Amino acid sequence: LTILGLESSCDDTAAAIVRLNGTAEILAQTVHGQAQLHAAFGGVVPEIAARAHAEKLDLCVAEVLRASGLTLRDMDAIAVTAGPGLIGGVMSGVMCAKGLAAGADLPLIGVNHLAGHALTPRLTDAVPYPYLMLLVSGGHCQFLRVDGAQEFTRIGGTIDDAPGEAFDKTARLLGLGQPGGPAVEAEARQGDAARHAFPRPLLDRPGCDMSFSGLKTALLRARNAQMAEAGGLTRQDRADLCAGFQAAVRDVLAEKTRRALAAHPDLRLLAVAGGVAANQAIRAALVDVAEGADTRFVAPPLALCTDNAAMIAYAGAELFRLGVRDDMTLAARPRWPLDAASPAMLGSGR
Numbered sequence: 001l002t003i004l005g006l007e008s009s010c011d012d013t014a015a016a017i018v019r020l021n022g023t024a025e026i027l028a029q030t031v032h033g034q035a036q037l038h039a040a041f042g043g044v045v046p047e048i049a050a051r052a053h054a055e056k057l058d059l060c061v062a063e064v065l066r067a068s069g070l071t072l073r074d075m076d077a078i079a080v081t082a083g084p085g086l087i088g089g090v091m092s093g094v095m096c097a098k099g100l101a102a103g104a105d106l107p108l109i110g111v112n113h114l115a116g117h118a119l120t121p122r123l124t125d126a127v128p129y130p131y132l133m134l135l136v137s138g139g140h141c142q143f144l145r146v147d148g149a150q151e152f153t154r155i156g157g158t159i160d161d162a163p164g165e166a167f168d169k170t171a172r173l174l175g176l177g178q179p180g181g182p183a184v185e186a187e188a189r190q191g192d193a194a195r196h197a198f199p200r201p202l203l204d205r206p207g208c209d210m211s212f213s214g215l216k217t218a219l220l221r222a223r224n225a226q227m228a229e230a231g232g233l234t235r236q237d238r239a240d241l242c243a244g245f246q247a248a249v250r251d252v253l254a255e256k257t258r259r260a261l262a263a264h265p266d267l268r269l270l271a272v273a274g275g276v277a278a279n280q281a282i283r284a285a286l287v288d289v290a291e292g293a294d295t296r297f298v299a300p301p302l303a304l305c306t307d308n309a310a311m312i313a314y315a316g317a318e319l320f321r322l323g324v325r326d327d328m329t330l331a332a333r334p335r336w337p338l339d340a341a342s343p344a345m346l347g348s349g350r
């Protein structure tokens with residue numbers, strides 16, 4: 001089973017070819033990021049993103065076909081992110097996929113971007129269902145119970161910001177570069193986490209919901225207090241703020257993960273995805289939690305944790321095997337909760 005996947009829901013245009021033959025193999029993949037295009041605006045500009053996706057999609061497809069030595073005729077289906085995401089970008093991808101599918105007379109499969117993230121551990125490792133997925137990225141933060149390629153149950157998640165977004169804002173407040181995660185992590189290594197008493201929101205409440213917006217405010221206050229007192233921030237002040245902030249995020253994620261595993265004793269595998277899972281301090285805390293709960297821990301390589309098309313092709317392959325097929329009526333969806341029972345997809349507040 002050979003699937004071409006397309007991804008264009010945020011600020012990365014990507015294509016990949018994945019073969020599923022007992023095990024999954026990535027035959028070719030490419031990602032064209034748009035960071036420079038948006039840098040001057042301090043965030044992703046939807047119109048600019050949509051235009052860039054429309055320009056880059058064909059190029060991405062040509063690249064992976066060339067790299068794999070295959071043609072569209074060798075594909076069994078075209079999988080494309082059909083949401084959730086920035087609607088212009090998702091539409092570009094869906095239109096490109098429709099054109100390819102119609103031209104080569106191939107089945108079309110619309111994939112939920114979050115399902116792509118949530119199924120990634122099965123692309124990279126021999127991970128059986130069911131498992132617990134912690135998805136922590138720039139736009140999302142949620143615990144998912146994964147029982148199948150179409151069976152997701154949201155166990156909890158952020159009620160406001162995503163941690164990646166908080167890392168990015170922290171970096172901006174402290175004059176560090178973007179993306180904020182790696183910059184804050186590097187500073188935090190030199191810092192003293194105990195200097196500031198940052199809150200651990202919602203730990204006093206039962207359940208697996210989380211909140212990160214208060215933490216952002218606490219950081220802003222601590223920074224302003226320091227600036228008022230000393231007239232500026234030293235390198236060490238910055239490092240201490242980063243260390244305190246990161247420790248708070250780490251503690252909240254670790255404790256809520258511990259609770260999610262305790263509440264679902266049949267889940268003996270914890271997998272992570274999303275850019276924040278690259279953070280070494282957070283990852284180490286999650287490894288500890290998994291060990292303490294006698295649970296296997298799986299973290300895909302970073303390039304597959306962030307936005308990519310291999311995860312979309314792989315999810316498309318699993319759906320194809322389940323008999324899922326879309327047609328030319330496939331629509332781009334800005335919102336698309338993975339868990340039909342969950343009222344709203346919170347945590348995409350950008």
Ligand code: ATP
Nearest residue numbers: 137138139140164179180181182274275276279306
């Ligand atoms: P989404 O996929 O939810 O729409 P996104 O594409 O912004 O959002 P990713 O590409 O998965 O998310 O991850 C990017 C986020 O991860 C950024 O917010 C970035 O700051 C954060 N991040 C990356 N590396 C680290 C790190 N080492 N520590 C903490 N955060 C990190």
Ligand code: FE
Nearest residue numbers: 117137306307
């Ligand atoms: Fe994503």
